[in-house]
Amino acid sequence: MAVFPAKHVSAKTLPEFIAWATKRQDGIAFGSTGIGTTVYLSGEMLCRRTGIQGIHIPFSDGSLTGLLRGDIQLTVDNLPTALTNLRGGKLRALAVTSTERSPDPPDVPTMAEAGIADFMVTSWNALGGIVAPSTGSTDPAGTHGLRIQNSGCGTLCGRNAGGRPWPSMCQALEGTAPRPGQEPPVHRA
Structure with a gap:
């Protein structure tokens, strides 16, 4: 998401x-956290x-503080980084860098809707693989009490380890990362 103070x-x-x-x-x-990062690129x-120009x-600690102080005029960062300050009116969003609008905030256009075609940037989310305590007492795979789940609110948020719904996690994560199938396929030459 491209934001400015x-x-x-x-x-x-x-x-x-x-x-x-x-x-x-x-x-x-x-601003960014350094050359070569997704935010920098x-x-x-x-x-x-x-x-x-x-x-x-x-x-070193992210560009949010510099953005809020007015030291920089722009950052293209992940939605969760900016969301609190967007809601509080300290930042304004120019566009999201995904192919679809985010559910929160829903009024921010995509880059294509804002006039820049073929501008899509997503970054890996820590939820790409979740390590959680195993619910079983045996360990046939030698995982030492850990299991890995694939990401996605459907897997992570649908049920907790006891099988009960975990809606607060889904609500907290909703709109912070691309959903499966949201981004177009990558074509390699």
């Missing part, structure tokens, strides 16, 4: 932000694809 930038939409940023003689600063790609500022 509401207090320091007056744009309301991605085209407005691009127009504002491209007029700035010294360009804008965008996403910011760099957005700047290059839109003609924005972007200067990368790495932050």
